[in-house]
Amino acid sequence: MRSFTHRTVRKFALVGAATATGLLLTACGSDDGKSGMDHGGTSATASASASAAPSASASGAADAASAPGAFNDADVMFAQMMIPHHEQALEMAKLAQGRAEDAEVKKLVTAIERAQDPEIRKMRAWLKGWGRPESAGHGGGGGHGMAGMMSEQDMKDLAAAQGKAFDRRFAERMIAHHDGAVDMAKAERKDGANPTAKALADDVVRTQSDEIAALRRILDRL
Template sequence: MRLVLAVVALLLTGCGSGTTAATPQHNAADVMFLQMLIPQNEQGIEIVRLAAARPVPAAVKELAKAIEVTQQTEVTDMRRWLAEWNQPETVAPEAHAGHGGMKMTSPDLVGALRTAPDSEFTRRFLDVLTGQQQGAVELAQTENGTSGGVNAQARDLARRVIESRTAEVKQLLNVKT
C-alpha cells in the first residue's frame, strides 16, 4: 500500500504550470527526450504485464502494477505534450543514435522472458526489468543535463523518472528469489 501511495504522490507532483513567456516552450532536447521515453515506457509496460499471469512474489506483482500505471500515465502526458508542440510522437530509432541511442531492452531478452519457464521467470523478470528501469534513468539524465531540455514539465518528468526508477531498481534488487 505504501508503494501505491508513493506512486500516486509522484504522479501528483508532476502537475504544474507551464513555462514563462520569456523561456521557449520547448527545444529539440525536450522533443527528443519524449520521443525516446515513449517507446522505452511502452516496452516497460509490456515487460511488467508479463508478471500478471506468472507465479511471482506478491511484492513483485504489486510493484509491476504500480510501474504499469505510472508509465502509462507518463506516456499519455508525453503524447499530449508532443501533440501540443506539433511534433511527431516517434521517429526512426537511428535518428537518436547521435544522442546515445534508444535505451531499450533487447527484443530477444523480452522474448526469452515471455517464454521462460515459471521456475526461472521471477529471476529473469527481475534482471530484465532492472535493466529496463536503469535505461530510463540514463535517458532522463540527458533531459536534465546542461545541454538538455528547457520545458519545465519535461524536466520535471525527467526528475520524477530518475527518482521513481532508481527507487524501483532498489526494490527489485532486494527481492528474494
C-alpha cells in the first residue's frame, strides 16, 4: 500500500511539472505575440503590420519616402519649375524624329529622353508626397517665362526645319534650354534643403553641362 501511494504521488508530481512547463511556454508565446519585433520573431502582429504597409504607401507615404527628409520652398519651386522645363525638352526631342540628320544629334536626343522622363516622374512623386501642387504658376504661360524656355514661335520654327537646318536650330535652342536648367539646378544646390532633390540637381548640372559641350561641338562642325 505504501509502495502504491509512493508511485501515485510521484506520478502526480510529474504531471504537475509538465502542466507548469506548458503554462510557462504558453505565457512566453503570448509575450512574443505582443512584442515579436523585439525578439526578432515573425508574430501575427508583425505580419499584420507588414501587410498593412502597402496601404500606407497607397495613401502617399511611398511618395514622401521617395524624397525623405526635410524640404523647403526652394525644393518645391525646383520641382515645380523643372517639370515643365523637362517636358519642353522632351517635346523638342520628339520633333527630332524624322527631322534630325546628324548622328550625334540623334544620340543626344535619345539621352535626353532617357534621362528627363524618369526625372519628371520623380519630381511629381516628391510634390505629391510633400502635399504640394505640381504647378504654382511660376513664370506663367505654361512656364515659357523660365530661363531657357522656348516660345510657341520657337517651337514652330524648330518643327518647320529639316535635316542640317534642324540639327543646327535644335543645337542652338537646346543649349539655351539646358543653360536655363543648369541655372535652376545650381539655385537648388545652393538654397534647397532636401538631400534627394539636391542630388537630382547635381545630376542635372553634370549631365546637361556635358550635353551643352557636345552640342557646341556639333555646332562648330555643322
